[in-house]
Amino acid sequence: MIVCSVEGCENEAAWTYAWAWGEEGACCAAHRSLIESQSVNLGRGVIFTSIDNDTNPGKKKSYSAPQIVALAPELGAAKMKIAEQQVQIQDLEQKNEELKAQIRVLHRTTPAAEPPKADDVEVTYTPPHKSSHPKR
Ligand SMILES: [Zn+2]
Numbered sequence: 001m002i003v004c005s006v007e008g009c010e011n012e013a014a015w016t017y018a019w020a021w022g023e024e025g026a027c028c029a030a031h032r033s034l035i036e037s038q039s040v041n042l043g044r045g046v047i048f049t050s051i052d053n054d055t056n057p058g059k060k061k062s063y064s065a066p067q068i069v070a071l072a073p074e075l076g077a078a079k080m081k082i083a084e085q086q087v088q089i090q091d092l093e094q095k096n097e098e099l100k101a102q103i104r105v106l107h108r109t110t111p112a113a114e115p116p117k118a119d120d121v122e123v124t125y126t127p128p129h130k131s132s133h134p135k136r
Helices: 029-042 057-062 073-109
Strands: 015-019 024-027 046-050
Antiparallel strands (some): 015 024
16 A cells, blocks of 8 residues: 655555656645645646556546446347337327317318207108208
């Protein structure tokens, strides 16, 4: 393990640092601000690099090897099929909405006609052919 290079500090270093003139060191999390203030006082740049160790688990957790997931060809074909069907469904839903809109328009322009009730129809004359619109 790397120990903090600040005099008198025994902590495990969480950061390595490199001064602009090339000097390098390591420091614990508590002493990073000390190095930073030295950098400000000296007017020289210092670059910190976090050390991947147990005192710095955040970095360790966030690092994961990139995984290349190879799809089986059948799975790829199935996914493609699903995508195609989703497009078809979207098309059908859109057509369905258009038809619904047309039905609404037709309902507005043609008020529902009451079918003639049998009692209201006076059958005085029965034509030889049955008419769907009997005269009153
Ligand atoms: Zn320290």
